[in-house]
Each structure stands twice: as structure tokens, then as C-alpha cells.
Amino acid sequence: MERAAILGQIDDVLTQSARGSGGIAAISGSTAMGKTTVLNAVAERAAEAGSTVLGIVGSPYERDVPFSALAQLLHAIDARFPGAGAPAHGAPPAARQDGSSAAGGFEEPDDATAHAPETMAAALVSPEAADDPLAVARQTYRLIARLAAGRHLLITVDDIQHADTATLTCLGYLAQRLSRHSVTLVYTCGASLDERPPRLLRDLLYLTGVRRLHLGPLTREDIARLVDQQASFLPADAPGDPFVTEIHTLSGGNPLLAQALIDEHASRLAPRPPASGTGCPEGELPTGHVFHQAVLAYLHRLGPRAVRLARCIALLDEAATPLLLSRLSGIDAELVERCLRTYGGAGLLDGAAVRLPGVRQAILGDMPHEELTALRHRAARLLHDGGAPPRAVAAHLLNAGPLREDWVASVLRDSARQALADGDVPLGVRCLELARECCTDEAQRLAVKAEYAAAQWQLRPADSAPHFLALKQPAVTGALPRAEALRAAEGMLFHLRFDDAVDVIDHLGDGPADETLASALRGTRLLMASEFPGVLHRPVRPLPPVTAAATSTSELRARHALALVLERGADAYAVALAEQVLKGSATGSRGSLRAAPTALLALCYADRLETAAEWYASLGTEAADRDAPAWRAQLACVGALLALRRGRLADAVRRAERAREQFAGPAWNAQGALALAVLVEAHTAMGDHRAAAGYLAPEPPPGLFLTRAGLHYLYARGHHHLATGNAYLALSDFVGCGALMRRWNIDTPALAPWRLGEAEALLRLGDRDRAARLVEQQLATPDTGLTRARGMALHGLARVTSTAKQPAILRDAFRLLESSGAQYEAAAVLADLSRAYQRLGEKTKARPTARRAWRLAKSCQAEAMCQSLLPSPASPAQSADPRRHAAPRAARRTAHDGFGGLSASERRVAMLASQGYANREIADRLFITVSTVEQHLTRVYRKMGIRNREQLLEGAQAVSYEPV
Secondary structure (H helix, E strand, O other): OHHHHHHHHHHHHHHHHHOOOOEEEEEEEOOOOOHHHHHHHHHHHHHHOOOEEEEEEOOHHHOOOOOHHHHHHHHHHHHHOOOOOOOOOOOOOOEOOOOOEOOOOOOOOOHHHHOOOOOHHHHHOOHHHHOOHHHHHHHHHHHHHHHHOOOOEEEEEEOHHHOOHHHHHHHHHHHOOHHHOOEEEEEEEEOOOOOOOOHHHHHHHOOOOEEEEEEOOOOHHHHHHHHHHOHHHOOOOOOOHHHHHHHHHHHOOOHHHHHHHHHHHHHOOOOOOOOOOOOOOOOOOOOOHHHHHHHHHHHHHHOHHHHHHHHHHHHHHHHOOHHHHHHHHOOOHHHHHHHHHHHHHOOOEEOOEEOOHHHHHHHHHOOOHHHHHHHHHHHHHHHHHOOOOHHHHHHHHHHHOOOOOHHHHHHHHHHHHHHHHOOEHHHHHHHHHHHHHHOOOHHHHHHHHHHHHHHHHHHOHHHOHHHHHOOHHHHHOOOOOHHHHHHHHHHHHHOOOHHHHHHHHHHOOOOOOOHHHHHHHHHHHHHHHHHOHHHOOOOOOOOOOOOOOOOOOHHHHHHHHHHHHHHHOOOHHHHHHHHHHHHHHHOOOHHHHHHHHHHHHHHHHOOOHHHHHHHHHHHHHHHHOOEOHHHHHHHHHHHHHHHHHOOOHHHHHHHHHHHHHHHOOOOOOHHHHHHHHHHHHHHHHHOOHHHHHHHHOOOOOHHHHHOHHHHHHHHHHHHHHHHOOOHHHHHHHHHHHHHHHHHOOOOOOOOOOHHHHHHHHHHHOOOHHHHHHHHHHHHHOOOOOOHHHHHHHHHHHHHOOOHHHHHHHHHHHHHHHHHHOOHHHHHHHHHHHHHHHHHOOOHHHHHHHHHHHHHHHHHHOOHHHHHHHOOEEOOHHHOOOHHHHHOOHHHHHHHHHOOOOOOHHHHHHHHHHHOOOOHHHHHHHHOOOHHHHHHHHHHHHHHHOOOOHHHHHHHOOOEEOOOO
């Protein structure tokens, strides 16, 4: 609409000029706003109306060449009117005061002058002409006046702001005298960001009678019409209100950018999904190479300083401020503000930052590498000097490469610590890698090397051993700061390099003591007591006593809680300490988050399974937002142990596998061994003994059995041996596990109830008396609040007690296990309770108890237990019921042959039907429909040669609950 109005006004000027009264129109507007397009439209209209059009195009590259723009006009005249004003001599003579030429100057052409070899352009722009531009202006005026005498002339000047001063003098002289001639002068003038317009241009722009017209951005309606004009080239889903709105938003109404977006969208092969009726979110329209190149073209049209400033804006991104941009670019603050307004008006900025990441990358990619590197280093210095956060400074250093200045390594280390605390481990590692290259002295380099080793453990824990071992020599020689040396020692402990770790710890006593080191040593002692108890006695120098004051770090308090639980059971103070750390993690405390897996493990060993599960779910949400592989793997490992103890066997396997992905490496380590132990125990409980055996195939190193994880390994392997019929091997594992736990003074059943495992192995070997003594020893220990452990001990007691006493004991065991959340153990208790009822002849209690046990086992995905709960027919030796001999012949045949001729599904239905279950009960128990049960029974009757359920009951009434 605006452009049509401008063309209409210029038409008025042309009409007026054609009647002999010249006119001037000036079209102004921002860069790439379509001024040239409007000017070309004016020229086309004038040419169609019979006017003679002569054009000039200003160029910034010819601004310092006198008469360079005027030469274009004269060349056009010479091309249209050959010899129209050729001079009589090779150079223009001096002009008289009245404007005539002393030697005839520019006269009407005749035969002699029409074919002169010199053209007007050559004469007017000769060196002599440059000495007297006013004379050239007069001669140009006379020439234009003669040409306009017989026709209407339209002179167009595009980008007049780039015209040379000499040409501006001529145009100004001409503009002041156009009112008497049939001449129209129309020019476009762009806003220059690099410099103010010269006085001659301002005079020309503001002459009396000039029709000044301003070209603004395209409106949304303008863009809609532009899209409609090109609808045939666009995907069918593109034209529409959301599409137009996005183009208007991203281009700021700039025609160059709007057209680039349309062109780019038209070139895409696949149409985008249909937009919603409420309009597309800002920036949803994808941008690519075409649009990015259009932005670069727009910036370069604004001038070199505008380009330099745009690069600084793209580089600083969200840190950009007018003052900082001025200092970085070397451009005065006023021009910076003006450029920001211009860029914002073109839709390029959001505040002081580039709106679209792709545009930002295109602007930076347009810079030579060396120039970009230097600019990044300069930006980093300015930000550092201005007190910017270390991570903001480090962002530029990371992209620029090494800069060996004193302040650089310190900033990168600070940034790395912040990134690691925030859970962005890859960024922390990158900062430390660059810091190593920027160190200016050896002490600083060693400190960075130690921090880098710790960061590598957080990123790739299984592969971090070489980084820690490389620090041993500087640690024992005292070249490495003691706090960093202690951190390296803890890394060596993780990788089971105990001799190296103890050497480093022993050398830490050399030198003056301080509270910071003492606190760190207490933390290491607690780590050894809870994770590596077999190494605790090895250091020559005694470590500080175990204390954790209220002012201690979260990591120290969490380690203390774990050590107390392993020593005392569900100690109330230890549980409160662990929950305090976890509550701190819920508030986003970085130290508490780091210590959260240890605190969670303390709750797990304290048999606070449900509480621990709630905290694990909360931490799982936090884990999703943290790029900290080792921390996530630690959490998954503890979560796997927690799921195992709650009977969530599939969850235990999944979490343990996730932990092993990070901890499994070329050598064994403590966390990887714990994850493996959970996998073995979970697969054994699920009945997948082949998978469990596969995890046990690699030979564990001797150092593993100096760790808490080694106890889990022995206990899990013992259960695997029991499940696969190797009672002697199982007994050896349980005995070894118990010996280590007693030696290390962490003999708590919450860690590994080895006495119950040993008792079960002895029962398999027929030694009930020794088994009973072990169970009694377990029950004789003080009640430390370990509900799950107490329930398991009662279950063990029932197994060594007479059948008549078992139900009461098993019911107490089930109550404790159910309240603690230990579903797998609770299902095992119910299974034994159903068998006890069966042996006691209490079938009305046995059946519902078995059903409940089966369902609970099924929810745990304990398939081996589910199979053991399915009824199987007894052998003839197991049944001495005299009624069996009075059964019909078909029933006797059934009892002798069992259900061997039936399919697995038919056998399960027949077994339950033989116990008197109704069809509905069978369907509920086997998770099938009643119709399916009826179909199975029909086939069972046919195959067994019987006619009804009564015959099935008579022939197969001796049912055993023993495993098949």
C-alpha cells in the first residue's frame, strides 16, 4: 500500500514536469528496503509514457573519484544522442561569469563537432575539469536543458549518498534550475550508519519543492500480497496467516529478507506440517543458507563498521551491552545505539542479541579464522576485566584456542568447577583441557592435571585410571597440592589400585597440618570404612577419627551416615543424617546432589526401602537434567540395589545395566562390581541362570574382596550356586562373605545376610542342626531396626522348624517383609506358608495363600518362583491314599501317567482343576478368559479319556506343591 502511494506521488511529479515545470522527488529509507525497486518502477512507467530515462547508480567504491557518477549520465546521453554535446576541443575551456564558454564551449553540434573523437564524458571528467567543478556543472546544465527542449527527461540517481562530491555539485546546480525545463530528477537516499551525509547532499535533499518520500518496512498485508504473487512456487501448506506472520516477524518487514525467506521455503522439497489455527510460534519457520546469505548481504550494504559491529553482537550474544559492544568494536557508543536500532528494526535482534542461532553462526562464519580468534580473545579479556562470570569468559576462550596469559588458566579452572557442580561434566572437561595448555608455570599445570583427572572420572569413570596413576609421582614428592593428591588417591581406590593409593595417603602427613586437610582425610577414612574396609588398616600413619560435625560438607556427612549404618544397622542418627543430605539435594544444593547416591545407599542398608524409593524417584528427575555420566551411573547403581531389595527385579536389571555401561571397562572397579552383583542376584531370582553365569564368567581380581562391593559379589554368587544345585560352592561363598564382614566389623544382615545363605546351603546338604544354629545366631543379634533383615531371619527360622510351628513364624515374617516393601522375599514367605498349609492338610488356607504368593511373585517377574508355585501331580510313591485304588480305570491310568500327554497350557489348567478351583478362579490365576479355560478342559477330558471334572479330581487328587 505504501509503495503504491509513493509511485502515485511520483507520477504527479512526472506529469507536472512533462508540462514544462521540472520537479524533484527524493525516496529515502533504510538499507535493502526496496528503494531501488521503486526507482526502477518509476523509470519503467516514465519510459512507457514516452520520457527519456537517464540513470546514475552511486557506488561506495567510486565515491572518491571526481565526476565518476556524472560520467554515467554523460555516457547514457552519448549513447542515446551521439555527438549531442561534444566539445570543440579536448578539454572544457574556462567558463565566463555568465555561464558561456570563452572558446565556444558546448555549442550546438554541427558536422564538424558531431564526429569529434572525444566524447563528452572524456571531456567532462578530464583532469582540467576536476579543477573547476562549477564550470562542469554549468556545462552539464546547458546540455540537459538543450536535450529537454524537445522531450521530457527523467534522471534517476540510485543511492545518491554514494555519489562523489563533484557529481553532487553538478546535481545540486541542476536541481536549482529545473523549474523552467521538462526534467524530473528522482533519486534514492539510504541511511548511512558509517558516516553523516555531506553538506552538499543535505542541501540537495532539502531543496525547496523537493517531494520527499520515505519507504518503510513491508506491512503484514504487503507480505501477504507478496506471498500470494508467488503462491504457485510454494508448498501447498505454506500460504496462510501463520506463514505470513512468521515471515513478517523474522524479516522485520525488510523486503530483501522477506523475499529470501519465501525463496528458501519454496526451494524446500518436503512441506512442513500444517500450522495450527492459532498461528505458529515465533521463529518456527526454518531458515537456512538463502536467508543467512541475504542477512550477510544486508549487513555488508550497511558498511564496514556496521559489519564489524554485527560480528561483535553475534560473538557476545547474550552478554552484549552497548558499552561492551563499543569497547569491543572500537565504534563510538552513539553509532552503536543507532546500529542496534537498525538491526532490531530488520528483525535480526532480540534485545541486544541475534535472534536466530543460524544467523549468528552465519555472521561469525563470514569472518576469517584469524580475525575471529583475535576477536574472541579480545572479548574474553574485556569480559574478564569487567568482572563477568568465569563461564561467560570461558565460552570465548574455548572457541578461540590457547591464550597464554596469567589470568586465563585461573578463569578456566573456575569455570570448570562451576560446570562440574552444575552437572555439565563435558564442559568442565573441555575447560580443564584448555587450561592445561594455558598454564604459565609447572605448579599450576599439576593442579590442573589433578582436577582434569577428577573430571575425567565424572565423564568416563571406567577409563580414568591412567589419569590418577599419572599423579602418583608428583603426589608422593610433594609437588602436587595435598588436597589434590588426596583426591587422586580416592580415584586410585575406586580402580582397586590400593598400594598406589596408600602410598599417596602416607605421604600426605609430610608438612604442616591444617583443618582443610584434616577434614579431607576424615572424608577419605570414611570412604575407606564404607567402600574399601579391607584397606582401612593399611596406611602407616593413622587417619583422623571418624567425626562429622554439623558444619561438615554434605559429602562427609553422607559418608558418615553410610559408615554408621554398616556398623550399627538402622541407627537413628545415621538415618537422620542421610535424610538431611537428601533434603539438601532437593533444594538444589550442589554438594548435596553430589553426595546424594551415598546418602541414598545408607537408607537402603537401613531397610528404609520405601523412603529410599521416594528419594530415588526425586533424584531421577534431577539426573535427567544433568550431563554427569558418573553421577547418573552411581545413582542408577544404588537404584538397582534398591529395586532388587524391593522385589522390582526387572527394574534392578535395567538400572544395573545402565550403571555398567559407565563403570565396565578394561579393569574392575568398585561400582562396576556392585552393579554386576545386582545383575547376578536379580537374574538368579528371575530364574535366568544362564545370564547370571555369563556375568560371573570373568575372573574377579583379589582386590575386589577388600571392598564392600566384593561382599555383594560373594553373596550373589552364593545364591547363584544354590539355585543351580552347587550347594558346596554356595557354602564356600557365604562362609567367605561372613568371615570378611566379621573381620571388618560391618557384620550387618542389611549388607549381606550371609548366615541365612549359609544355613540354606547346609539345609541342601542335609545339615539341619548347623543351619538352625546359624539362624539362631542371626536372630540373637540386637534388634537394630532392620525390618527386612528381621523378616528374612524369621523366614530362615521357619525352614529349620517343624511344620506345625511354621505357619505362625511365617506369618510374622510376612508381616515384617510386607511392611518393609521387600516384595520378593514376601512372596517367598507366602510360597513356603502355602506349602506348610498343604503339608498340614489345610487346603482351604493353602490355595488362597498360593494364589497370593504367585501373584506377588509375578509382579516381581520372579518366573522361577512362579513355576514352583504351579501345582504338579505327585508320583505314586508320594500318595498312599487308599481311595486311589478304587478309582475307575481311566482315572488310574491318569494318575499313573500324570498329565504327560497334555500341552503346557492344558496341564496348568488340569492341575488347578484337580485342586478344586472353579473355572473363574483358574482364569484369574492364569490371566486367561473363562472361555479359554473351558476349551482347555474339553481337550483335557478328551485326551485323558474321562467325561467330567469329578473323574479328573478322583484320578489326580494327590497334588504336590514342590518345584517341577
